Amino acid sequence: MYIICRHSPLTYDINFSTQECLRCEWQELTELIKISSTTPITSRLARLLLHGLNQGFDKIDLAMEELPAVYSGRFYQLYHRVLPPALKH
Numbered sequence: 001m002y003i004i005c006r007h008s009p010l011t012y013d014i015n016f017s018t019q020e021c022l023r024c025e026w027q028e029l030t031e032l033i034k035i036s037s038t039t040p041i042t043s044r045l046a047r048l049l050l051h052g053l054n055q056g057f058d059k060i061d062l063a064m065e066e067l068p069a070v071y072s073g074r075f076y077q078l079y080h081r082v083l084p085p086a087l088k089h
Helices: 029-034 039-055
Strands: 063-068 075-080
Touching: 029 039
Parallel strands: none
Antiparallel strands: 063 075
């Protein structure tokens, strides 16, 4: 499962593990889309994010609904496409 989170960084300094990465840098989405060596999933994610920035993230996001579990005090998170109000019971 690939999960995208949109956050604002506290700093633009990058401190990465050289044991896990060869290189790490910030990229503009428009530039990331053009790089031929980008993996297919990274290219698709960059295109989705750029579409969300331009058209609104409601066009690409999944809704999250928190529902009570059978165990007292516990909850499940259900991710799905936005449903019409009549289907939310």
